[in-house]
Amino acid sequence: MAEDEGTRAATIFDVARLAGVSHQTVSRVLNGLPNVRPATEQRVREAIAQLHYSPSPAARALVTRRTRxxxxxxxxxxxxxxxxxxxxxxxxxxxxxxxxxxxxxxxxxxxxxxxxxxxxxxxxxxxxxxxxxxxxxxxxxxxxxxxxxxxxxxxxxxxxxxxxxIDQYRGARAAVAHLAEQGHTRILHVAGPAGAPDANERVRGWRDELAARRLEIIEPEHGDWTAASGFGIGGTLDLPHGSAVFVSNDQMAIGLMSALRQRGLHVPEDVSIVGFDDIPEAGYLFPPLTTVRQDxxxxxxxxxxxxxxxxxxxxxxxxxxxxPAQLVVRESTRPVGPADDAATPTSDASTGAPRA
Incomplete structure (x- = not known):
């Protein structure tokens, strides 16, 4: 028996006829594509509602030649x-x-x-x-x-x-500018892998901000984005009092901070640290990590x-x-101040030996 016309499921062509447009225009409305006049879109949507039209993925693919x-x-x-x-x-x-x-x-x-x-x-x-x-x-x-x-x-x-x-370059410059404005003149960089475009743009921003402020540029150390690589680098960095480190991601910053604790160095009293990414854990570290947030x-x-x-x-x-990337300032950075000789003995940053 032939299917009753009154109960047949509506097609995209039925919608087009009722709305007085082409089926391509109906397809554009269904797919959320631009360049459809608001009045035309309204007519199409009213026709869809009146006919109770619900396109299947297969029907859409046949009409649009797309799989969505x-x-x-x-x-x-x-x-x-x-x-x-x-x-x-x-x-x-x-x-x-x-x-x-x-x-x-x-x-x-x-x-x-x-x-x-x-x-x-x-x-x-x-x-x-x-x-x-x-x-x-x-x-x-x-x-x-x-x-x-x-x-x-x-x-x-x-x-x-x-x-x-996301603007890695300007995010990096904001991180370095923050450290420089706190009085740091020795700002090291722990970079990501040399073949990573994100890492390269952050290195470029770090270099350009230091150059603009006429600060010394010390070649960066490269990690592999992991906390383990940050920990390894943190064990050997030369960090006299008042140093700062811009780290190319938060995981490496976490490893770096752990290595500094083992060396008896305090963040931010001895070393200010800025990361990059603003991972969910960044605000709950000790101290909470200053970092660059990516949306x-x-x-x-x-x-x-x-x-x-x-x-x-x-x-x-x-x-x-x-x-844009956004600098989020927390407690891992602070202005440079005099060394606190009365504090609990810390290590010599270059050797790891206890200070006299």
Whole structure:
């Protein structure tokens, strides 16, 4: 028996006829794409409500030739920054009614990143987002030519139209400026891996702020983002009274502070410390850590918005200003004061031996 016309489920074409628009316009409204007049969108939504239209993912894919799926490539690690970006891309994608297929790269080399992109393309994703943690991945993203938009979360001196970032450079300069304004003239840097774009931008900001203030630049020590590497570096740093250290992430700062305690040094009485990221634990350390906060929720929303614009045939792609980072001042920094010789004996910073 033929299906009764009155009980047949409405289609996107029924909505288009009732609203007096094309089915492509209905699709744009359903997908939350820009460049639809408010009055037109209102007519479409009224038609959707009147017909009780509820598109299935399969129907949407047939009409739009899209799967409403974003491919997400993350580094093969559990560092706070990339993990937070991935989480907030998922949240923003869900709010835009997209699903996310996530993969981790098998290595840091260019071929591993390219293989991950190709694997996602076989899943018919509409776009690919790459959370860039090293220079080879950035080079692949910059050079690859595929059939879908590729958007990168990457820290670079000159962003491109499909690159979204938080301003690591100005965040680093704010951290160093804070220490300099407290009277510190010896401001060391514990950097991240030399091949990491985030670490490179933080080094660049640290150098430029010191140079602008005519302060001595001592070559940074490089860790691997882990607390263990910060602890190892903290055991050997030359830290006379009044020194300060800008650390490229909070985990390494935690390890550094632990090493200083073992050496008998006090934070911030002997050494002021600034981290980067503002991990959830930063405010609960002893002392609470001064750090640079990254708004990963805003970054996730900006990445997904960049994807939506890239998917919109009429969308205008622009080069956006990096999102700001915010200095959060807590108790691990303080103005330089005279050494407290009456305090509990501390160690000589360069040797670890007790002071006389």
């Amino acid at each position: 799926t974003i491919g997400l490539i993350t580094p093969n690690n559990v560092d706070h920054g990339p993990a937070s970006i991935a989480m907030h891309v998922n949240i923003a994608a869900r709010e835009a009614r997209y699903s996310v297929d996530a993969v981790s790269t098998a290595g840091a080399d260019a071929s591993a990143v390219r293989a991950s992109i190709e694997a996602l393309l076989r899943q018919r994703v509409d776009a690919v987002v790459v959370v860039v943690a090293d220079v080879p991945a950035l080079e692949v993203v910059s050079a690859i030519d595929v059939s879908v938009p590729v958007v990168a979360s990457a820290s670079v001196p000159r962003p491109g139209p499909r690159i979204v970032s 990963f929720a805003a970054l996730g929303r900006a990445i997904v918005q960049k994807v939506l614009v890239a998917l919109d045939a009429d969308g205008e792609e622009t080069i956006d200003t990096p999102l």
